[in-house]
Amino acid sequence: SSELTQDPAVSVALGQTVRITCQGDSLRSYYASWYQQKPGQAPVLVIYGKNNRPSGIPDRFSGSSSGNTASLTITGAQAEDEADYYCNSRDSSGNLWVFGGGTKLTVL
């Protein structure tokens, strides 16, 4: 079982704001990173660290953290944002990495 817990599915109306969450004890000590995966493609890093976006990632993607919960927020969701989203961080020991179970985002 994963040490990082995500909701299996979330939906958002086109143009609205959606928050995808990731819970785990290790998030009290380590930042989460977030990945977008579209069908048949490799995951793509969208947020890392406190709130950093790699080059080419739209600024509608942002990250935050509070206590044992990390969040990925998409402000003004677009049709092309429909994808699976995974969080990732260290485990509680700090020596290993772990992925959340993933959240399927549907843009209505």
Next chain:
Amino acid sequence: QLQLQESGPGLVKPSETLSLTCTVSGGSISSSSYYWGWIRQPPGKGLEWIGSIYYSGSTYYNPSLKSRVTISVDTSKNQFSLKLSSVTAADTAVYYCARVLVTTTIDAFDIWGQGTMVTVSS
């Protein structure tokens, strides 16, 4: 622009050893700020971290796979490799290699290979 490419057999028989190689191009595998990792994804399921290696050879493995996994690095070829022994159908998955940015405050799998499908079947 750094790129990663997985290579290896797409079909492995049960009880045998799965062997994959990740070739790094456009940059050095010996960069001090990076680890190199393997991640897999069974059909229709989520991502599972398998293990990571530093260019010096230090390794970290998923405890659930540790008894069967070996990750190694060849800096002269700019490659790192995965061996998974005693495979079963449950090891059927897309296998990805990735670069792992590691600083005092940040971890991120920032560049991924395209992935390679490995099927375990007789």
